[in-house]
Amino acid sequence: MSSHKEALLAFKNGDLQTALGIWESEENRSNAVGLYNLGLIYQNPKLLDMEKSLEYFKQAGLLGHGNASFRYALTLLADKSDKEKLKEAFFFMYQAKENGNPMASTLLGGARLESKSDTINQNFRAKDYDGKLFVIEDALNRFIRPILTKDGGGIELIEFTDKDVIELKFIYTGNCSGCSLAATGTYQMIINTLYEVIDKNIEVFTL
Template structure:
């Protein structure tokens, strides 16, 4: 409380004059008074009540979770219903009960409404669930655009599974966005993203650095990458009816090359022991080993 960050304004209207002060950290909690000191005292009292209610809700939430895990669904439901007027976790947990039919009659419409309320208040898990409902036509008409919209909210909140979903859904529509999310999911440890996205690099063994390449501006570096694809890789991959295209290039000390497979590409997904390894070798022969290649 001693380091309370606030913002205030003075108001004057037909009902009187005074101050309104709110917490910068919890904007919904405000204090009012005829003087600044009175408004600040009111704010501190309201913040105290807010924290007390929050602690009570946390205790109730823990009790509900224990009850749910013990299959005491009526007790869990009663608590989550009580909290669901304001607590988004309670909304999501209650919605999950209606999806599964645990302790309640299965009701997808009610579940959707609860998830939607929570999502509107920024709950990323609720957004992820809505994305799944729109993707799989659960209680709603299937909508790829809506599933992408909701998955994006969850993905931007750093949910790896949502990032994976976006990577898959966007693959044929926006390959750059698809790869961006798939790479983020893989780096976050999402196992399926690891299996779908190919990553190859020998940067840990790099000794000789191609200084001339790194002195080029990024557009010139990109042109060099394109020439390697056209002159070195295309003839080799075309013999098997395949190919690659450059999706994105990030320069810097360790350049990143994002490639998309085209057509047939036997063994491409098997990493450095197969086609992906050959692709890496072609880039290393022209640049150096301090590069990273992603293939999708």
């Protein structure tokens, strides 16, 4: 029996210390499943250590474990005031979606642009970064936020990457946060509005 299978058996039988010893050994540090299970072990009340748990989820996520990426992203989303954490949350939620986590697919609105449009909004593209940001925020304030506010929600721009294919990342707040419609109907309203004020060479992601 391999050490990983031995650890899994110990984990299933509730022998956390044995599983812990095996998975924390050097030879298993590149095993995404083992790292994910270490994250779970350190959430067990008997060995509770949230800092270690999150670090193992992060390591497993970087190795392509969808569930680990999702758990780590959810934790980062808990603090909506820290933009750097929110940017990292987008990265891991996208990884979770790409690696088959169904909840990530539900929560994360947006996808990579498959092909560029030939129609370019030259007026918008000619503006500097601050000028473009002003147009985007103006569109949010006039067309999107008033609708979301009626339902007790809101939206904040977390990241704006100015390049040929513009990338925009938004966080929902209030009642919009975690709402099942946020990644579908609300998302469609947002991207259609941005198509009008920018052009179709954009990638828009929402959480």
